[in-house]
Amino acid sequence: MRTKVFYDLPETACYGCQACAQICPVSAISMVPDEEGFLFPQIDTDKCIECNLCEKTCPTQKSVSNPLFNAVPTNVDAAWEKDFDARLESTSGGAFYIFGKKWIEDGGVVYGADFDDKLQVCHCKAVTIEELQRQRGSKYVQSNLSGILKAVRTDLKAGIKVLFSGTPCQVAGLRAFLKKDYPNLICIDLVCHGVPSPLIFLEHLKYVENMSGKQIVDYKFRGKERSGWRAYIKYIFKDKTVEKRFLGNDFYAYSFYRSRFNRRSCFSCGFSHAKRVGDITLSDFWNAERYSKELRKQRKYGFNMIMCNTEKGRNLYNETISKFGRIELPLQIAVDGDVRLRHAEKAPLDRDSIFQEYHTHGYEWLVNNRGPKNSIASRLTPTWVKNLIYEIKSRI
Template sequence: MRDFVYTNKSIEECYGCKACEQICPKNAITMSENEEGFQYPHIDTSKCVDCGLCQCVCPTQMENISVLFHVTPQTVSAAWNPNLSERLESTSGGMFFLLACQFINERGVVYGADYREDLTVFHCRFDDSEALKRARGSKYVQSDINDTFLQVRTDLKNGRKVLFSGTPCQIAGLRLFLRKPYDNLFTIDLVCHGVPSPFFFKKNLTFLEKEYGDHVVDFKFRAKKKSGWRSYVKYVFNQRKPIWDFLGKNYYTHAFHLGYFNRASCYTCDFSRSERVGDITLSDFWGAEKHCRSLKKARKWGFNLVMCNTPQGRSLYETVLKYVESMECPVEWAIQGDVRLRHTEQRPGMRDKAYKLLSEKGYAYMSSVYGIKESLPQRLIPAWAKNLIREIQSRI
């Protein structure tokens, strides 16, 4: 048994995209979880015939991925769905759901991230708009790709139009797996800030279920209905009423924003750059309202950064232009506003002991010792008031 497709690389460089597992003609590669809950490939040398396909599709190799980057975006826009009820259900401006719904309406199929019944995150195939609602909203957990690359290849060969959404390393893995371009493939990469493991997320859910005495059936990372964009996380339970918690008070989301529990490869990610691998790049458009005051009103309920990186991406974006509010912007606004369009974020010292402490001390200990500690006056200030204070500060 060998630990990685490259003998001259550390397994920690692996992104977990599963391209190697799905390309192997001998089924010699299997993914298994390490002690942190991340999946890594292992090669059964008794089955391996040294064909080299796994190395050809691995996005850890710069020589593999260098040809995938689109150097200059064709257009950069701030955009949002003006339908507020739909926008409320999305993390930012609702552009992914709008693009994906239109794609399905034109007889395409969409691949995106969903929750399983146990709230593990996985990629799956959607061919109707109602089911697609499950892919709406950010999920700050590493998604299990499953065999979706194989499914995509089958769809493409059958002439179906395919839209695949994922992190840049997943998009790179898919494109390398396919081995050639397809005119009927459209890709959306997300500006990713790193992925914690399903193991850490499960610890979070178990803690919440113990604290509130009910089974968690849904977890919304950035729910808007209370007071707008970015303030709340929402826990949906089997029987009791949903709980809205301030984003920073939940230790999982707090630690995510500090980068304590990301996959090891996230700290050396080759995709944290303005050159992108997807036809379209979607994200929050951080700081755009500082350059254009007319965007301040739209910020309350969120808007997207939409980078059209290829003619394919631009043609996809144009299918929804008549349904959206948008404004073209210089690419520099996007790069200035988001560090992950410039470089990777430094691995924090806490990362070296985070998972060990989580396993040995438990989630409750981590939350109480390393979580946000609000003073009594801070706890008494409602979130809408905190948002108002932030808005006033942003105008000064």
């Protein structure tokens, strides 16, 4: 009986997309967290009928994971939502929300990442604009896709228009699971920095709650208000108080930008290039302001890189284009500005040791011994001042 999805690949190659578990016709595969908190497939050998569908569906295979769209566009857009107040609610330029809102207004549904009532990140279906609001903003932790691929297939077969947003490996997993394209499906993939451990994220929330003595009910990974983007992490507590931490002062954010807690497969990601698996690709547009005076003005509040990879993607963008401020730029500017459009990121030297230290000493020890070493002056400097300094430096 089969004991592994793959016999000739290391377990570390698994993306955790769950395509194998949800394609299994006898439900012989369950997703089980490892000691680092990442989900991996586990096969019940008593149920397995050795149909090999799991292996045939896995996007780690070259025959499955090859980009579906080999023709890359010549140009991309730096784009931002014209509605300023609405733009403040998004981590970057607001493109995902504009696309999702249009999709729902036209009778469709949107699948994307959201927090559940325990602040775990999972994919869910939005059928109203209010539900879509919950999917706005970056979630820097791996999202759980339990049951979602099956739900998408059910909606598609019922003729419902589906917009699915996720990391490239999640989009590839969905497409591999579906086995064919659907005219009523559009996929948006993200230029992904890597997915951190859900276990470590929950440990971080517990740590903040213990230190504050208050319950966290919401969390913003990159708070953006009048002070602009890239400013702070935002904790919203049950008593309606709010705590803001500058990115460099927050241990989880500090570690995220150093890829310390990323899934191992992120460091050999087969989707870190300009040939994409989504109909539309979205990301921050790093360094684009160097090429446009207007983008230097817009940078403070964020703008997206929008890459349309298919006719379906271009059609959706054209239907919503009046909602955007936009500047067209060569694709190469986006590629030059983001290493993940060229190749996978290398694992940091302390990636394995920091997990070992977590299991040995606990999360609080990591915060105290492996966090940013900020001066007293840095800790006391208001967030808006740090943001202003950041903006001045970026323009020099």
